[in-house]
Amino acid sequence: MSMAIAQLAAEEKMNPLLPAWPEIIIGLLCFFIVFGLLGKKLLPSIEKVLSERRDAIEGGMERAEAAQAEAQALLEQYRAELAEARHEAARIVEQAREQGAAQLTEMREEGQRQREAIVAAGHAQIEADKKQATAALRQDVGSLATQLASRIVGESLEEHTRQSGVIDRFLDELEAKAAVAQGAAK
Amino acid sequence: MSAELTSLASGSCHFGDAGCGFPAPGLNEFDFKPIFSIGSFYFNKPMLLSMIVAVLVVVFFWAAFAKPRLVPGKLQLVGEIGYDFVKRSIVLETIGKKGEKYVPMLVSMFFFVWLLNIMSIIPFAQFPVTAAIAFPAGLAAVVWVTYMTLTFKKHGFVGGLKNLCWPSGIPGWVMFILVPIEFFSNIFVRPFTLAVRAFANMFAGHLLIVMFSIASWYLLSPSLGALYGSASFVVAVGLTAFELLVQFLQAYIFVMLASSYIAGALEEAH
Numbered sequence: 001m002s003m004a005i006a007q008l009a010a011e012e013k014m015n016p017l018l019p020a021w022p023e024i025i026i027g028l029l030c031f032f033i034v035f036g037l038l039g040k041k042l043l044p045s046i047e048k049v050l051s052e053r054r055d056a057i058e059g060g061m062e063r064a065e066a067a068q069a070e071a072q073a074l075l076e077q078y079r080a081e082l083a084e085a086r087h088e089a090a091r092i093v094e095q096a097r098e099q100g101a102a103q104l105t106e107m108r109e110e111g112q113r114q115r116e117a118i119v120a121a122g123h124a125q126i127e128a129d130k131k132q133a134t135a136a137l138r139q140d141v142g143s144l145a146t147q148l149a150s151r152i153v154g155e156s157l158e159e160h161t162r163q164s165g166v167i168d169r170f171l172d173e174l175e176a177k178a179a180v181a182q183g184a185a186k
Numbered sequence: 187m188s189a190e191l192t193s194l195a196s197g198s199c200h201f202g203d204a205g206c207g208f209p210a211p212g213l214n215e216f217d218f219k220p221i222f223s224i225g226s227f228y229f230n231k232p233m234l235l236s237m238i239v240a241v242l243v244v245v246f247f248w249a250a251f252a253k254p255r256l257v258p259g260k261l262q263l264v265g266e267i268g269y270d271f272v273k274r275s276i277v278l279e280t281i282g283k284k285g286e287k288y289v290p291m292l293v294s295m296f297f298f299v300w301l302l303n304i305m306s307i308i309p310f311a312q313f314p315v316t317a318a319i320a321f322p323a324g325l326a327a328v329v330w331v332t333y334m335t336l337t338f339k340k341h342g343f344v345g346g347l348k349n350l351c352w353p354s355g356i357p358g359w360v361m362f363i364l365v366p367i368e369f370f371s372n373i374f375v376r377p378f379t380l381a382v383r384a385f386a387n388m389f390a391g392h393l394l395i396v397m398f399s400i401a402s403w404y405l406l407s408p409s410l411g412a413l414y415g416s417a418s419f420v421v422a423v424g425l426t427a428f429e430l431l432v433q434f435l436q437a438y439i440f441v442m443l444a445s446s447y448i449a450g451a452l453e454e455a456h
Binding site: 052 | 318
Protein backbone atom coordinates (compact mmCIF):
# COMPACT_ATOMS: atom_id res chain seq x y z
CA MET A 1 0.00 0.00 0.00
CA SER A 2 2.75 2.44 1.00
CA MET A 3 4.54 1.37 -2.14
CA ALA A 4 1.48 2.15 -4.17
CA ILE A 5 1.17 5.57 -2.55
CA ALA A 6 4.84 6.30 -3.21
CA GLN A 7 4.39 5.13 -6.76
CA LEU A 8 1.36 7.36 -7.19
CA ALA A 9 3.03 10.29 -5.50
CA ALA A 10 5.79 9.95 -8.01
CA GLU A 11 3.27 9.84 -10.82
CA GLU A 12 1.12 12.67 -9.65
CA LYS A 13 1.20 14.85 -6.55
CA MET A 14 -2.15 14.19 -4.93
CA ASN A 15 -2.95 15.02 -1.33
CA PRO A 16 -6.30 13.61 -0.22
CA LEU A 17 -6.48 16.16 2.62
CA LEU A 18 -6.34 19.14 0.28
CA PRO A 19 -9.77 20.09 -0.92
CA ALA A 20 -10.08 21.00 -4.58
CA TRP A 21 -11.87 24.30 -5.05
CA PRO A 22 -14.14 23.22 -7.93
CA GLU A 23 -15.39 20.42 -5.73
CA ILE A 24 -15.99 22.81 -2.83
CA ILE A 25 -17.95 25.13 -5.08
CA ILE A 26 -20.13 22.40 -6.55
CA GLY A 27 -20.57 20.72 -3.16
CA LEU A 28 -21.69 23.96 -1.52
CA LEU A 29 -23.89 24.81 -4.47
CA CYS A 30 -25.61 21.44 -4.19
CA PHE A 31 -26.02 21.83 -0.46
CA PHE A 32 -27.50 25.31 -0.76
CA ILE A 33 -29.92 24.13 -3.45
CA VAL A 34 -31.11 21.41 -1.07
CA PHE A 35 -31.16 23.79 1.90
CA GLY A 36 -32.94 26.52 -0.05
CA LEU A 37 -35.75 24.32 -1.35
CA LEU A 38 -36.19 22.41 1.88
CA GLY A 39 -35.78 25.40 4.17
CA LYS A 40 -37.92 27.87 2.21
CA LYS A 41 -40.70 25.68 0.94
CA LEU A 42 -40.87 22.02 1.86
CA LEU A 43 -40.06 21.97 5.56
CA PRO A 44 -42.26 24.97 6.46
CA SER A 45 -45.15 23.36 4.61
CA ILE A 46 -44.77 20.07 6.45
CA GLU A 47 -44.22 21.91 9.74
CA LYS A 48 -47.51 23.73 9.18
CA VAL A 49 -49.33 20.47 8.55
CA LEU A 50 -47.70 18.87 11.58
CA SER A 51 -48.84 21.71 13.83
CA GLU A 52 -52.31 21.56 12.26
CA ARG A 53 -52.38 17.87 13.02
CA ARG A 54 -51.25 18.51 16.58
CA ASP A 55 -54.01 21.11 16.89
CA ALA A 56 -56.55 18.72 15.43
CA ILE A 57 -55.56 16.02 17.90
CA GLU A 58 -55.38 18.37 20.87
CA GLY A 59 -58.60 20.12 19.73
CA GLY A 60 -60.29 16.73 19.58
CA MET A 61 -59.06 16.02 23.08
CA GLU A 62 -60.32 19.36 24.29
CA ARG A 63 -63.71 18.73 22.70
CA ALA A 64 -63.83 15.31 24.28
CA GLU A 65 -62.96 16.84 27.66
CA ALA A 66 -65.66 19.49 27.26
CA ALA A 67 -68.21 16.83 26.35
CA GLN A 68 -67.16 14.80 29.35
CA ALA A 69 -67.46 17.81 31.66
CA GLU A 70 -70.91 18.55 30.27
CA ALA A 71 -71.97 14.96 30.76
CA GLN A 72 -70.64 15.10 34.31
CA ALA A 73 -72.59 18.30 35.02
CA LEU A 74 -75.74 16.76 33.58
CA LEU A 75 -75.23 13.70 35.71
CA GLU A 76 -74.82 15.84 38.81
CA GLN A 77 -77.95 17.78 37.98
CA TYR A 78 -79.87 14.61 37.30
CA ARG A 79 -78.71 13.14 40.57
CA ALA A 80 -79.68 16.27 42.47
CA GLU A 81 -83.10 16.26 40.86
CA LEU A 82 -83.51 12.59 41.59
CA ALA A 83 -82.59 13.12 45.25
CA GLU A 84 -85.04 16.00 45.50
CA ALA A 85 -87.77 13.93 43.86
CA ARG A 86 -87.14 11.11 46.31
CA HIS A 87 -87.26 13.53 49.19
CA GLU A 88 -90.49 15.00 47.86
CA ALA A 89 -92.00 11.56 47.44
CA ALA A 90 -91.04 10.63 50.97
CA ARG A 91 -92.56 13.83 52.26
CA ILE A 92 -95.82 13.20 50.36
CA VAL A 93 -96.02 9.63 51.64
CA GLU A 94 -95.40 10.82 55.19
CA GLN A 95 -98.10 13.47 54.86
CA ALA A 96 -100.53 10.94 53.41
CA ARG A 97 -99.79 8.57 56.24
CA GLU A 98 -100.41 11.29 58.82
CA GLN A 99 -103.62 12.33 57.09
CA GLY A 100 -104.75 8.74 56.86
CA ALA A 101 -104.04 8.19 60.55
CA ALA A 102 -105.95 11.35 61.46
CA GLN A 103 -108.91 10.31 59.32
CA LEU A 104 -108.82 6.85 60.85
CA THR A 105 -108.97 8.24 64.38
CA GLU A 106 -111.75 10.59 63.41
CA MET A 107 -113.72 7.78 61.83
CA ARG A 108 -113.12 5.60 64.82
CA GLU A 109 -114.38 8.32 67.14
CA GLU A 110 -117.37 8.88 64.90
CA GLY A 111 -118.14 5.18 64.91
CA GLN A 112 -117.79 5.06 68.67
CA ARG A 113 -120.11 7.99 69.02
CA GLN A 114 -122.69 6.50 66.66
CA ARG A 115 -122.52 3.17 68.45
CA GLU A 116 -123.07 4.83 71.78
CA ALA A 117 -125.98 6.81 70.33
CA ILE A 118 -127.51 3.66 68.87
CA VAL A 119 -126.95 1.75 72.09
CA ALA A 120 -128.47 4.59 74.12
CA ALA A 121 -131.48 4.80 71.79
CA GLY A 122 -131.85 1.01 72.08
CA HIS A 123 -131.73 1.20 75.85
CA ALA A 124 -134.35 3.96 75.91
CA GLN A 125 -136.54 2.00 73.53
CA ILE A 126 -136.17 -1.13 75.64
CA GLU A 127 -136.93 0.85 78.78
CA ALA A 128 -140.05 2.36 77.19
CA ASP A 129 -141.15 -1.00 75.82
CA LYS A 130 -140.56 -2.53 79.19
CA LYS A 131 -142.67 0.13 80.91
CA GLN A 132 -145.38 -0.24 78.34
CA ALA A 133 -145.24 -4.01 78.62
CA THR A 134 -145.27 -3.81 82.40
CA ALA A 135 -148.31 -1.53 82.34
CA ALA A 136 -150.09 -3.73 79.83
CA LEU A 137 -149.17 -6.83 81.75
CA ARG A 138 -150.31 -5.35 84.99
CA GLN A 139 -153.70 -4.54 83.47
CA ASP A 140 -154.02 -7.93 81.83
CA VAL A 141 -152.94 -9.85 84.92
CA GLY A 142 -155.38 -7.78 87.00
CA SER A 143 -158.32 -8.39 84.70
CA LEU A 144 -157.44 -12.04 84.30
CA ALA A 145 -157.18 -12.50 88.04
CA THR A 146 -160.41 -10.62 88.61
CA GLN A 147 -162.21 -12.70 86.00
CA LEU A 148 -160.84 -15.81 87.53
CA ALA A 149 -161.84 -14.73 91.00
CA SER A 150 -165.32 -13.75 89.76
CA ARG A 151 -165.75 -17.16 88.31
CA ILE A 152 -164.64 -18.73 91.48
CA VAL A 153 -166.71 -16.50 93.69
CA GLY A 154 -169.52 -16.39 91.27
CA GLU A 155 -170.22 -12.78 91.15
CA SER A 156 -168.78 -9.86 89.52
CA LEU A 157 -166.01 -8.30 91.41
CA GLU A 158 -164.90 -6.24 88.55
CA GLU A 159 -166.33 -2.96 89.60
CA HIS A 160 -165.38 -3.41 93.20
CA THR A 161 -161.85 -4.48 92.71
CA ARG A 162 -161.25 -1.79 90.20
CA GLN A 163 -162.50 0.77 92.70
CA SER A 164 -160.65 -0.55 95.69
CA GLY A 165 -157.20 -0.88 94.05
CA VAL A 166 -156.69 -4.32 95.50
CA ILE A 167 -154.93 -5.60 92.40
CA ASP A 168 -152.47 -2.82 92.31
CA ARG A 169 -151.62 -3.29 95.92
CA PHE A 170 -151.14 -7.05 95.41
CA LEU A 171 -148.96 -6.60 92.44
CA ASP A 172 -146.87 -4.00 94.27
CA GLU A 173 -146.39 -6.43 97.09
CA LEU A 174 -145.30 -9.10 94.61
CA GLU A 175 -142.82 -6.72 93.06
CA ALA A 176 -141.51 -5.77 96.47
CA LYS A 177 -141.03 -9.44 97.32
CA ALA A 178 -139.27 -10.04 94.05
CA ALA A 179 -137.05 -7.07 94.72
CA VAL A 180 -136.20 -8.40 98.16
CA ALA A 181 -135.49 -11.86 96.71
CA GLN A 182 -133.32 -10.31 94.06
CA GLY A 183 -131.43 -8.26 96.68
CA ALA A 184 -130.89 -11.39 98.76
CA ALA A 185 -129.67 -13.23 95.76
CA LYS A 186 -127.20 -10.49 95.15
CA MET B 187 -15.76 5.26 -14.40
CA SER B 188 -13.45 4.96 -11.46
CA ALA B 189 -10.11 3.32 -11.58
CA GLU B 190 -11.29 0.30 -9.67
CA LEU B 191 -13.68 -0.68 -12.42
CA THR B 192 -11.03 -0.30 -15.09
CA SER B 193 -8.66 -2.42 -13.09
CA LEU B 194 -11.41 -5.00 -12.65
CA ALA B 195 -12.25 -4.92 -16.33
CA SER B 196 -8.65 -5.20 -17.42
CA GLY B 197 -8.03 -7.83 -14.78
CA SER B 198 -6.74 -10.66 -16.86
CA CYS B 199 -4.13 -10.86 -14.15
CA HIS B 200 -4.74 -13.49 -11.49
CA PHE B 201 -3.01 -14.97 -8.50
CA GLY B 202 -0.27 -17.38 -9.61
CA ASP B 203 0.26 -15.92 -13.06
CA ALA B 204 3.88 -15.30 -13.83
CA GLY B 205 5.03 -11.72 -13.27
CA CYS B 206 1.69 -10.62 -12.06
CA GLY B 207 1.51 -8.86 -8.68
CA PHE B 208 -1.52 -7.82 -6.69
CA PRO B 209 -2.86 -4.56 -8.16
CA ALA B 210 -3.24 -2.89 -4.76
CA PRO B 211 -5.69 0.00 -4.71
CA GLY B 212 -4.28 3.34 -3.63
CA LEU B 213 -4.93 7.02 -3.91
CA ASN B 214 -5.67 6.49 -7.57
CA GLU B 215 -9.03 5.19 -6.44
CA PHE B 216 -9.83 8.73 -5.29
CA ASP B 217 -8.41 10.54 -8.26
CA PHE B 218 -10.95 11.08 -10.99
CA LYS B 219 -10.30 12.21 -14.52
CA PRO B 220 -12.34 15.33 -15.23
CA ILE B 221 -15.43 14.69 -17.33
CA PHE B 222 -14.85 18.15 -18.81
CA SER B 223 -12.92 21.23 -17.82
CA ILE B 224 -13.18 24.95 -18.53
CA GLY B 225 -9.88 26.67 -17.81
CA SER B 226 -8.82 25.62 -14.36
CA PHE B 227 -12.38 24.60 -13.46
CA TYR B 228 -13.20 20.98 -14.05
CA PHE B 229 -16.13 18.67 -13.50
CA ASN B 230 -15.62 15.12 -12.27
CA LYS B 231 -17.53 12.13 -10.98
CA PRO B 232 -17.88 13.18 -7.28
CA MET B 233 -19.29 16.52 -8.41
CA LEU B 234 -21.76 14.76 -10.72
CA LEU B 235 -22.72 12.47 -7.84
CA SER B 236 -23.22 15.40 -5.47
CA MET B 237 -25.56 16.99 -8.02
CA ILE B 238 -27.47 13.72 -8.37
CA VAL B 239 -27.69 13.54 -4.57
CA ALA B 240 -29.01 17.10 -4.37
CA VAL B 241 -31.64 16.26 -6.98
CA LEU B 242 -32.57 13.02 -5.16
CA VAL B 243 -32.97 14.75 -1.80
CA VAL B 244 -35.06 17.54 -3.29
CA VAL B 245 -37.18 15.15 -5.37
CA PHE B 246 -37.84 12.92 -2.39
CA PHE B 247 -38.87 15.74 -0.10
CA TRP B 248 -40.81 17.41 -2.88
CA ALA B 249 -42.78 14.23 -3.47
CA ALA B 250 -43.28 13.78 0.25
CA PHE B 251 -43.93 17.33 1.46
CA ALA B 252 -45.01 19.51 -1.50
CA LYS B 253 -48.70 18.79 -0.98
CA PRO B 254 -48.81 17.72 2.64
CA ARG B 255 -52.01 16.27 4.00
CA LEU B 256 -53.28 16.06 7.55
CA VAL B 257 -53.59 12.31 7.18
CA PRO B 258 -50.25 11.44 5.55
CA GLY B 259 -49.70 9.11 2.64
CA LYS B 260 -46.94 6.52 2.71
CA LEU B 261 -44.26 8.75 1.22
CA GLN B 262 -45.20 11.70 3.41
CA LEU B 263 -45.11 9.43 6.44
CA VAL B 264 -41.60 8.23 5.58
CA GLY B 265 -40.50 11.84 5.06
CA GLU B 266 -42.08 12.87 8.34
CA ILE B 267 -40.29 10.08 10.18
CA GLY B 268 -36.95 11.19 8.73
CA TYR B 269 -37.65 14.86 9.42
CA ASP B 270 -38.88 14.17 12.92
CA PHE B 271 -35.87 11.98 13.67
CA VAL B 272 -33.39 14.73 12.83
CA LYS B 273 -35.52 17.44 14.42
CA ARG B 274 -36.20 15.71 17.71
CA SER B 275 -33.41 13.19 18.26
CA ILE B 276 -30.61 15.44 17.06
CA VAL B 277 -31.43 19.14 16.93
CA LEU B 278 -33.93 19.72 19.73
CA GLU B 279 -32.23 17.12 21.90
CA THR B 280 -28.91 18.95 21.61
CA ILE B 281 -29.90 22.61 21.34
CA GLY B 282 -33.30 22.63 23.00
CA LYS B 283 -36.25 24.84 22.13
CA LYS B 284 -33.99 27.56 20.71
CA GLY B 285 -32.81 25.07 18.08
CA GLU B 286 -36.12 25.27 16.21
CA LYS B 287 -34.62 27.93 13.91
CA TYR B 288 -31.72 25.72 12.79
CA VAL B 289 -33.83 22.64 12.07
CA PRO B 290 -34.14 23.27 8.30
CA MET B 291 -30.40 23.72 7.84
CA LEU B 292 -29.50 20.67 9.88
CA VAL B 293 -32.20 18.49 8.33
CA SER B 294 -30.94 19.44 4.86
CA MET B 295 -27.39 18.77 5.98
CA PHE B 296 -28.23 15.37 7.42
CA PHE B 297 -29.99 14.04 4.35
CA PHE B 298 -27.45 15.58 1.99
CA VAL B 299 -24.50 14.03 3.81
CA TRP B 300 -26.24 10.72 4.30
CA LEU B 301 -27.00 10.37 0.61
CA LEU B 302 -23.47 11.48 -0.32
CA ASN B 303 -22.23 8.66 1.90
CA ILE B 304 -24.73 6.12 0.57
CA MET B 305 -23.42 6.68 -2.97
CA SER B 306 -20.61 4.39 -1.81
CA ILE B 307 -22.73 1.28 -2.27
CA ILE B 308 -25.00 2.33 -5.12
CA PRO B 309 -24.06 0.38 -8.26
CA PHE B 310 -22.26 2.53 -10.88
CA ALA B 311 -21.88 5.39 -8.38
CA GLN B 312 -19.84 3.26 -6.00
CA PHE B 313 -18.04 6.19 -4.47
CA PRO B 314 -18.81 7.96 -1.20
CA VAL B 315 -18.73 11.60 -2.26
CA THR B 316 -17.66 12.60 1.26
CA ALA B 317 -14.45 10.63 0.66
CA ALA B 318 -13.38 13.64 -1.40
CA ILE B 319 -12.50 16.06 1.39
CA ALA B 320 -13.78 19.11 -0.48
CA PHE B 321 -17.40 18.10 0.21
CA PRO B 322 -17.24 17.63 4.00
CA ALA B 323 -14.87 20.63 4.16
CA GLY B 324 -17.42 22.83 2.45
CA LEU B 325 -20.15 21.71 4.83
CA ALA B 326 -17.87 22.07 7.85
CA ALA B 327 -17.18 25.63 6.68
CA VAL B 328 -20.92 26.29 6.60
CA VAL B 329 -21.18 24.97 10.17
CA TRP B 330 -18.16 27.05 11.24
CA VAL B 331 -19.57 30.25 9.77
CA THR B 332 -22.92 29.55 11.39
CA TYR B 333 -21.66 28.97 14.91
CA MET B 334 -19.06 31.75 14.78
CA THR B 335 -21.68 34.23 13.55
CA LEU B 336 -24.10 33.13 16.25
CA THR B 337 -21.45 33.39 18.94
CA PHE B 338 -20.50 36.97 18.11
CA LYS B 339 -24.07 38.02 17.40
CA LYS B 340 -25.27 36.77 20.75
CA HIS B 341 -22.38 37.78 22.99
CA GLY B 342 -20.69 40.63 21.14
CA PHE B 343 -17.00 40.54 20.26
CA VAL B 344 -15.49 40.25 23.74
CA GLY B 345 -18.30 38.11 25.07
CA GLY B 346 -18.04 35.93 22.00
CA LEU B 347 -14.33 35.38 22.51
CA LYS B 348 -14.98 34.64 26.15
CA ASN B 349 -17.69 32.15 25.17
CA LEU B 350 -15.26 30.46 22.80
CA CYS B 351 -12.21 30.19 25.03
CA TRP B 352 -13.05 31.00 28.65
CA PRO B 353 -14.35 27.85 30.34
CA SER B 354 -16.28 28.37 33.57
CA GLY B 355 -15.66 26.84 36.97
CA ILE B 356 -11.90 26.48 36.47
CA PRO B 357 -9.32 27.79 38.99
CA GLY B 358 -7.42 30.83 37.69
CA TRP B 359 -3.98 29.29 37.28
CA VAL B 360 -5.27 26.56 34.93
CA MET B 361 -6.55 29.27 32.62
CA PHE B 362 -2.99 29.88 31.39
CA ILE B 363 -3.02 26.47 29.79
CA LEU B 364 -6.70 26.07 29.12
CA VAL B 365 -7.55 29.35 27.40
CA PRO B 366 -5.11 28.91 24.49
CA ILE B 367 -6.17 25.29 24.12
CA GLU B 368 -9.85 26.20 24.10
CA PHE B 369 -9.21 29.02 21.68
CA PHE B 370 -7.29 26.80 19.32
CA SER B 371 -9.69 23.89 19.72
CA ASN B 372 -12.97 25.76 19.28
CA ILE B 373 -11.94 28.03 16.46
CA PHE B 374 -9.47 26.03 14.38
CA VAL B 375 -9.68 22.37 15.29
CA ARG B 376 -13.45 21.98 15.34
CA PRO B 377 -14.11 22.58 11.63
CA PHE B 378 -11.04 20.57 10.68
CA THR B 379 -12.01 17.51 12.75
CA LEU B 380 -15.61 17.81 11.63
CA ALA B 381 -14.58 17.58 7.99
CA VAL B 382 -11.80 15.04 8.46
CA ARG B 383 -13.89 12.70 10.60
CA ALA B 384 -16.50 12.29 7.86
CA PHE B 385 -13.88 12.23 5.13
CA ALA B 386 -11.56 9.69 6.76
CA ASN B 387 -14.34 7.28 7.70
CA MET B 388 -15.74 7.20 4.21
CA PHE B 389 -12.27 7.16 2.66
CA ALA B 390 -11.18 4.17 4.71
CA GLY B 391 -14.45 2.34 4.18
CA HIS B 392 -14.27 2.81 0.46
CA LEU B 393 -10.66 1.69 0.37
CA LEU B 394 -11.53 -1.48 2.27
CA ILE B 395 -14.40 -2.38 -0.03
CA VAL B 396 -12.25 -1.75 -3.12
CA MET B 397 -9.40 -3.71 -1.61
CA PHE B 398 -11.46 -6.81 -0.97
CA SER B 399 -13.31 -6.51 -4.26
CA ILE B 400 -10.06 -6.41 -6.22
CA ALA B 401 -8.64 -9.20 -4.12
CA SER B 402 -11.68 -11.40 -4.83
CA TRP B 403 -11.05 -10.98 -8.51
CA TYR B 404 -7.28 -11.27 -8.33
CA LEU B 405 -7.35 -14.42 -6.20
CA LEU B 406 -9.82 -16.11 -8.50
CA SER B 407 -7.61 -18.69 -10.18
CA PRO B 408 -7.81 -22.45 -10.71
CA SER B 409 -5.84 -23.10 -7.54
CA LEU B 410 -6.08 -22.67 -3.81
CA GLY B 411 -6.47 -18.96 -4.58
CA ALA B 412 -10.15 -19.52 -5.46
CA LEU B 413 -10.79 -20.31 -1.78
CA TYR B 414 -9.09 -17.09 -0.71
CA GLY B 415 -10.98 -15.30 -3.46
CA SER B 416 -14.36 -16.45 -2.17
CA ALA B 417 -13.39 -15.58 1.42
CA SER B 418 -12.39 -12.13 0.22
CA PHE B 419 -15.71 -11.78 -1.58
CA VAL B 420 -17.63 -12.65 1.58
CA VAL B 421 -15.65 -10.01 3.46
CA ALA B 422 -16.40 -7.45 0.71
CA VAL B 423 -20.14 -8.14 1.03
CA GLY B 424 -19.93 -7.94 4.82
CA LEU B 425 -18.03 -4.67 4.63
CA THR B 426 -20.65 -3.27 2.29
CA ALA B 427 -23.34 -3.97 4.90
CA PHE B 428 -21.10 -2.50 7.59
CA GLU B 429 -20.53 0.60 5.48
CA LEU B 430 -24.29 1.08 5.27
CA LEU B 431 -24.24 1.52 9.04
CA VAL B 432 -21.15 3.73 9.01
CA GLN B 433 -22.69 5.98 6.35
CA PHE B 434 -25.71 6.64 8.52
CA LEU B 435 -23.60 7.02 11.65
CA GLN B 436 -21.23 9.55 10.06
CA ALA B 437 -24.12 11.68 8.80
CA TYR B 438 -25.64 11.48 12.27
CA ILE B 439 -22.38 12.45 14.00
CA PHE B 440 -21.76 15.29 11.57
CA VAL B 441 -25.14 16.86 12.24
CA MET B 442 -25.00 16.06 15.95
CA LEU B 443 -21.67 17.90 16.30
CA ALA B 444 -22.93 20.81 14.21
CA SER B 445 -25.91 21.02 16.59
CA SER B 446 -23.70 20.93 19.65
CA TYR B 447 -21.48 23.71 18.27
CA ILE B 448 -24.57 25.83 17.63
CA ALA B 449 -25.83 24.99 21.12
CA GLY B 450 -22.47 26.15 22.53
CA ALA B 451 -22.76 29.42 20.63
CA LEU B 452 -26.27 30.03 21.95
CA GLU B 453 -25.32 29.24 25.53
CA GLU B 454 -25.91 31.99 28.06
CA ALA B 455 -22.80 33.89 29.11
CA HIS B 456 -21.15 32.29 32.12
